[in-house]
Structures are given as C-alpha cells and as structure tokens.
Amino acid sequence: MPPHRDGQLSAGLVTRTCRISDVSFRAFLAGRPAPRIYWTTPDGLEIAASGAVARVTADGSDRFETIRDQASDCFASVDTEGGTEATRPRLFGGFSFHAEHEPTPPWDGFPGAEFVLPEIQLTRTDTGTWLTVSARDRTPDEVEETLSELRAELDELPGMRPREESPGVKSTRHTTAREEWGEQVRQATERIRAGELQKVVLATALEVELENPVAVPDTLERLRTSYPECYRFLFEPTTAGGFFGAPPERLVSLRGQTVETEALAGSIARGETPEEDDELAEQLAESEKVREEHELVAETIRDGLEPLAETVVVANRQVKRLSNIQHLQTPISATLDGDEHVLSVVEALHPTPAVGGLPPEMAKRTIRETETFDRGWYASPVGWFDANGDGEFAVGIRSGVAADSRVTLFGGNGIVADSDPDDEWDEVQLKFLPILDELE
Numbered sequence: 001m002p003p004h005r006d007g008q009l010s011a012g013l014v015t016r017t018c019r020i021s022d023v024s025f026r027a028f029l030a031g032r033p034a035p036r037i038y039w040t041t042p043d044g045l046e047i048a049a050s051g052a053v054a055r056v057t058a059d060g061s062d063r064f065e066t067i068r069d070q071a072s073d074c075f076a077s078v079d080t081e082g083g084t085e086a087t088r089p090r091l092f093g094g095f096s097f098h099a100e101h102e103p104t105p106p107w108d109g110f111p112g113a114e115f116v117l118p119e120i121q122l123t124r125t126d127t128g129t130w131l132t133v134s135a136r137d138r139t140p141d142e143v144e145e146t147l148s149e150l151r152a153e154l155d156e157l158p159g160m161r162p163r164e165e166s167p168g169v170k171s172t173r174h175t176t177a178r179e180e181w182g183e184q185v186r187q188a189t190e191r192i193r194a195g196e197l198q199k200v201v202l203a204t205a206l207e208v209e210l211e212n213p214v215a216v217p218d219t220l221e222r223l224r225t226s227y228p229e230c231y232r233f234l235f236e237p238t239t240a241g242g243f244f245g246a247p248p249e250r251l252v253s254l255r256g257q258t259v260e261t262e263a264l265a266g267s268i269a270r271g272e273t274p275e276e277d278d279e280l281a282e283q284l285a286e287s288e289k290v291r292e293e294h295e296l297v298a299e300t301i302r303d304g305l306e307p308l309a310e311t312v313v314v315a316n317r318q319v320k321r322l323s324n325i326q327h328l329q330t331p332i333s334a335t336l337d338g339d340e341h342v343l344s345v346v347e348a349l350h351p352t353p354a355v356g357g358l359p360p361e362m363a364k365r366t367i368r369e370t371e372t373f374d375r376g377w378y379a380s381p382v383g384w385f386d387a388n389g390d391g392e393f394a395v396g397i398r399s400g401v402a403a404d405s406r407v408t409l410f411g412g413n414g415i416v417a418d419s420d421p422d423d424e425w426d427e428v429q430l431k432f433l434p435i436l437d438e439l440e
Contacts, residue, residue, distance in 0.1 A: 065343075170210060174207075189418075245382075251349060400435050
C-alpha cells in the first residue's frame with residue numbers, strides 16, 4: 001500500500017522502522033509496561049516488544065477461527081516503511097490448551113486466545129538490530145517523530161546488561177502429590193488396556209515460592225546459555241502475570257505453502273560422561289514403549305497435515321540432545337495444497353499426541369477428568385503470524401507462569417499401557433528442571 005500524504009490521518013495501521021545500534025533487549029523490556037513480548041528461535045531471530053496497537057481475543061471451540069477473522073480486520077490496511085522482512089508487523093500470542101478454559105489463578109489475564117500487535121518492537125537478526133513503531137489513527141509524520149524519540153531513548157540503554165542474581169527458591173509444592181499422581185497413572189493405564197485410549201499425556205504443576213521477585217527477561221537470558229537449541233518466549237498480557245518458557249518443540253512454521261514441524265516424544269536423562277550419554281541415547285532409541293509412543297505422535301501429525309497438503313514427508317527418527325534431557329525427534333515437512341493460514345495448520349495439529357494423546361478427543365476428556373489443576377496455556381500453541389498468514393508456533397512446554405515472587409511450573413509425560421507410576425513420576429520431574437535450575 002502506498003504511504004499516506006504528510007499530515008493525513010491513517011485509517012489503518014502505520015509502521016515505521018529504522019536500524020539502530022545493538023542494545024540490551026533485557027534492559028529494554030525491564031523499562032517497558034505490559035503487555036510485554038519476547039520471542040526467539042533456534043535459528044537466530046530475536047524479538048522484544050511492548051505495548052499494544054491492537055489486541056484480538058477469543059474463547060471457546062471456535063477461538064482459532066475467531067482470531068483469524070479479527071486479525072484480517074487488523075491487517076486490512078497497512079502503511080509500512082523501512083526495515084526488512086524480519087521487522088514486518090506480526091501478532092504475537094497463543095491459545096489455551098482446553099477450549100473450556102477459564103482465566104483463574106495463576107492464569108489471570110489469559111483468555112482462551114489472545115494476540116497482540118506491539119506498539120514498540122526490537123528485532124535482532126544475524127544482519128543487525130531494528131526498532132519498529134506501530135500506531136493507529138496517527139499520521140505517518142507522527143509515527144516517524146515517535147520513532148526518532150524512541151531511538152534517542154534507546155541510545156541511552158546499554159549494549160549489554162549485567163546478569164542479575166537468580167531470585168532464589170524459598171519452597172516448592174507439587175499441586176498433585178506423588179501418591180495421587182500414581183493413582184492417576186493407574187487409572188489411565190486401565191483405560192488404555194480397556195481399549196478406550198492408546199495414549200494420554202498426564203501433567204502436573206509445581207508451585208515455586210521465590211526469595212525475591214522474578215525478572216523473567218533475566219531468567220530467559222540464563223536459559224539462552226543453558227538451552228541455545230530451544231525456543232524462548234514471554235507473553236505478558238497484563239501486570240497480573242507472564243507466561244514464559246524454553247520449549248524444545250516446534251509445533252509448526254508456515255512460509256508460503258511450506259510447512260515444517262516435528263514429532264518430539266520420548267525422553268531420557270543425559271549421561272555424566274560421553275559414554276553414559278551414548279548408552280542412554282541407545283536405550284531411548286531401542287525402548288519398545290518409547291518407539292511406540294513416538295510413532296503414534298509422528299503418524300498423527302502426518303494424518304493431521306494430509307487433508308491440507310499436497311505432499312507430506314516424514315524424515316528419519318533421531319535423538320535430540322538438550323542440556324539435561326534427550327528426546328526422540330522425527331522432522332516432518334509438507335507442501336500445502338493451496339493457500340492456508342498458519343492458524344488452520346495450528347488448529348489441525350493441536351494438541352499433538354506428545355501433549356494430549358490418542359484418540360485426541362478421548363485423551364482431552366481424560367485429561368480434564370483426571371488432572372487436578374488448570375493447564376491454562378501450558379502445552380498449547382504459542383507464537384506469531386503476519387498479514388499473509390505465515391507464522392511460527394512452538395508448543396508451550398518447559399514453561400511456567402510468573403507473578404511477583406511466585407512461579408508455577410508445568411510438566412507432563414506420555415502414559416501408555418505398560419507405564420510404571422514411579423518411573424513416570426521420576427521422569428516428569430526432569431521437565432521442571434530447565435526453569436527451576438535458573439530460579440535457584
């Protein structure tokens with residue numbers, strides 16, 4: 001769309017971008033109000049943003065379609081200048097795991113779905129750093145003036161911010177006791193043996209009371225060092241709390257008609273020596289239980305993509321190693337049959353059997369009937385999309401929701417017919433460690 005004439009109010013969205021010297025994204029976020037957003041991918045894209053030019057929200061089973069429709073109105077008229085493809089306007093946010101989600105503690109401020117188009121955005125790629133300002137009902141000249149003012153403010157921020165001390169852990173409490181968890185696993189395995197289910201993922205939550213208030217951007221920075229191969233995100237819609245994490249699993253990326261996704265299911269600890277590490281990886285790859293669980297996930301993702309795709313390619317299974325855990329991973333790609341919005345693909349895949357189960361509806365019903373806490377946005381799609389319907393979403397695992405001096409962490413494990421409650425309990429504790437270690 002051509003730029004508006006000087007002094008003419010825009011009827012739609014105006015964005016202006018300029019290149020800036022590198023600056024600490026943590027320092028930027030520390031000085032900005034909610035909503036605050038942070039998003040970074042293993043391939044190097046890093047975005048920090050604040051404020052809201054537009055919000056789109058939805059609840060219920062049609063929340064994917066509602067968000068897509070509202071976003072179309074948001075992107076109907078866009079006047080943009082400067083920057084690169086990486087700085088284009090995007091809506092950031094996510095969805096609740098269950099359609100019936102209610103925003104109760106610790107999920108105050110998190111509806112069934114919400115996406116924010118930021119007012120101020122910093123973007124870093126391997127070619128540089130950019131500042132973007134977006135606005136509605138303002139002239140391009142006014143947006144340019146705001147851009148210049150903010151650029152001057154950012155010049156005062158440090159290029160790097162010293163790491164602050166971890167907040168320290170005062171106490172922890174499992175929302176589900178070990179004995180209760182064991183009974184939940186036994187009930188699930190009975191349903192599986194009775195033929196009602198093939199697999200279900202049961203989760204639990206860990207409430208963490210901190211010595212000091214948590215600065216989530218600093219925690220995410222520490223996770224950068226520990227888990228460089230993972231996504232890292234923060235979505236803080238209000239001052240009531242922020243959802244953040246370092247998930248290893250991409251749900252989907254869509255660019256044009258090309259979909260990239262993966263099956264990530266089955267896990268084991270890392271070894272203390274290279275030899276032990278290799279032995280554990282071999283044990284993971286050769287486990288009949290793990291292979292069965294993993295193949296169910298890969299098959300279901302393929303089945304979910306096929307109605308939308310011209311071709312689906314399932315690559316060879318491999319072991320993905322993170323700092324404290326190893327997973328079985330199968331990369332999956334597809335070429336879509338026509339133009340599709342990334343939210344259509346997200347809806348087709350969520351929840352994958354890696355976080356839900358099979359059959360999907362029975363697994364979701366079992367989860368709701370069994371778990372004694374609200375998943376909220378845990379294990380749900382978190383990410384962004386743009387005006388073309390391209391986008392990228394991670395699965396919101398290895399995650400927590402933070403408010404002041406309390407963080408609630410989440411972890412889950414896939415339950416199949418021969419699952420042992422004690423083994424499953426021990427394994428699910430590993431899922432808390434990525435964030436818990438950075439808080440202590």
